[in-house]
Amino acid sequence: MPAVVVVGAQWGDEGKGKIVDILAEHADIIARYQGGNNAGHTLVVDGRKTVLHLVPSGVLHAGKVCVIGNGVVIDPGVLFTEIDELRRRGCLPHDGLLKISDRAHLIMPYHRAIDQARERLRGEGRIGTTGRGIGPTYEDKMARIGIRVADFLDDEFFAAALRSTMEEKNAYLRAMLKEQALDFDGILAEYRGFRARLAPHVTDTGVYLHDALRGSRRVLLEGGQGTLLDVDHGTYPYVTSSNTVAGAACTGTGIAPQQISGVIGIVKAYTTRVGSGPFPTELNDALGKKLQQDGDEFGATTGRPRRCGWFDAVVVRHAVRLNGMRGLALTKLDVLTGLDPIRICTAYDFDGHRLHEFPASSAVLRGLRPVYEELPGWREPLNRARSLDDLPANAQAYVRRLEEVTGAPMMMVSVGAGRTETILLANPFDGH
């Protein structure tokens, strides 16, 4: 029953897309369990760049089945644009290769309108959401007024549910957010137009995955965002509106905890975050700018520049513990080439105390200072390395030190954007 979860150990954008794409070769099925098109996974295969937002990153491998689990929120217009683009590339040759949960919730135009209007009204205090309607869709799921795929396929049910929900949404948009009401007939017609295309993909993906695992098929469960954006364990309220941690792979796909055989964490060799919120090791100087430029740290979804800083071992230890990470895949090590010294944050200082765990309190997060240790850098390019021994001694020492301070062994090290620019140390599917 090999089901391996891949999850981000920082604030997202760790390079999960590339790692999932590589691991997908060893899997039969690749499933997403939460988030929506707030995610952006950039893949470079044979020099060609593909950005995916909803379809799991395994889609570039011929014959693999991709699953969008019940925990994902789906914007149908975005999904179809992505499928069209993939088909132009010769991927997803038939509908059976993409299965969509009948229990997933749909993102509606009023979710996007509410997300964007709230951010505008928050001004300086904004969360910095992607504006894709993710938060309001999860709110409706919890409020039990969301529209699920299975019910969307039933025209009478859908029209009635949409009418009653839109009365409430339009009142809220007008009175609270000072926005214009949205047109019920227009949205009904637009979404009716999506139905025939969505229907062939829709299935009970929980049953499908369960049967596949009983049949010893290998499943890769792909998380969106990262651990520090988890609604419970992240830097609340500057988080996304779903649980991003490995535990959510069960609730977000319908498989049971004992069916998960391993968790691999993706971690960047430094730290980045998009949007607002605490970021203890942020570099607001020329070094931060250099990391941003050298690492091409611009959001795959919104194009926003990512904030950059040193590797934060407190953050990654938090992620290793919460997710039960068996090992880490380190990405973008090559971006650190030329920096000397390189710093690693190993703890925080707050009010005369040394903190070794990531704090919950916003006030503590605002007031703490990172404690750093320094390691010597290297100047050699890394992208030709295919084993740890091929790396310059100082780069090897950096990787080994990261293993020590995070408490997790390295399973992969990525030294460039391409599929082949990777050092594979252990395969998470081995032994299962």
Ligand code: IMP
């Ligand atoms: P939302 O998910 O659009 O509600 O945005 C909430 C926060 O999560 C914002 O800070 C976003 O920038 C961040 N976020 C959402 N998705 C991603 C992602 O895939 N990578 C990095 N940050 C993300």
